[in-house]
Amino acid sequence: MRLVEPDAPEISKPRCNTELAKGLLASGRLRQLLKGPVRIERSGRTDRYRRTLASLVAPDGNVADILIREGLAIPYKPGFEAYQQRAEHWCPGQGRGPTSPTPGGERS
Numbered sequence: 289m290r291l292v293e294p295d296a297p298e299i300s301k302p303r304c305n306t307e308l309a310k311g312l313l314a315s316g317r318l319r320q321l322l323k324g325p326v327r328i329e330r331s332g333r334t335d336r337y338r339r340t341l342a343s344l345v346a347p348d349g350n351v352a353d354i355l356i357r358e359g360l361a362i363p364y365k366p367g368f369e370a371y372q373q374r375a376e377h378w379c380p381g382q383g384r385g386p387t388s389p390t391p392g393g394e395r396s
Contacts, residue, residue, distance in 0.1 A: 290339045292331050293352035294361035297378045304379035314360035321346045321354060 296318075299311035322344070329343040344351040355361035362377060375382075 289328075289342050290335050290337075291352050292341045292343050293350075293364060294355050295364040295374055296355060296361040302378075303375055304382050306380075307378040310360070310378060314355060317355065317358065317360050318351065321348065321351050326351075 296314040297307040297311035299308060299315060302308035302311060324347050327345040329345060331341040331343070333341045335341055346354075348354060352361065356363060362374065365373075
C-alpha cells in the first residue's frame with residue numbers, strides 16, 4: 289500500500305544527507321501517528337507498481353495532511369519536472385544526484 293498524497297523525503301536512496309535526515313524524521317513521525325487506531329480509506333487506484341493507493345486517518349486526522357502541515361512531506365506531483373522540484377526541495381542547491389531519473393524516466 290502507498291499513501292495517496294504525500295511525497296516524503298527518501299531514506300532508502302536519499303539524494304543527499306539532508307534528505308536522509310528529514311526522511312528519518314518523517315518516518316519517526318509516521319510511526320507515532322500509526323500507534324493508535326487508524327482507518328484505511330482505499331482510493332480504488334493503484335500506482336505503477338500495482339500498490340493500492342490509500343489514505344490513512346488517525347485520531348488526529350489524515351496522516352498525509354499532518355505530515356505535509358508539519359513540513360515532513362510535500363504534496364505529490366507526477367513527472368520529471370516535479371521530480372526535479374522535489375530534489376531541490378529536499379536537497380537545496382545540490383541538483384540531480386546519482387539516483388535521479390533521466391528525462392526518459394530511467395535511473396542514471
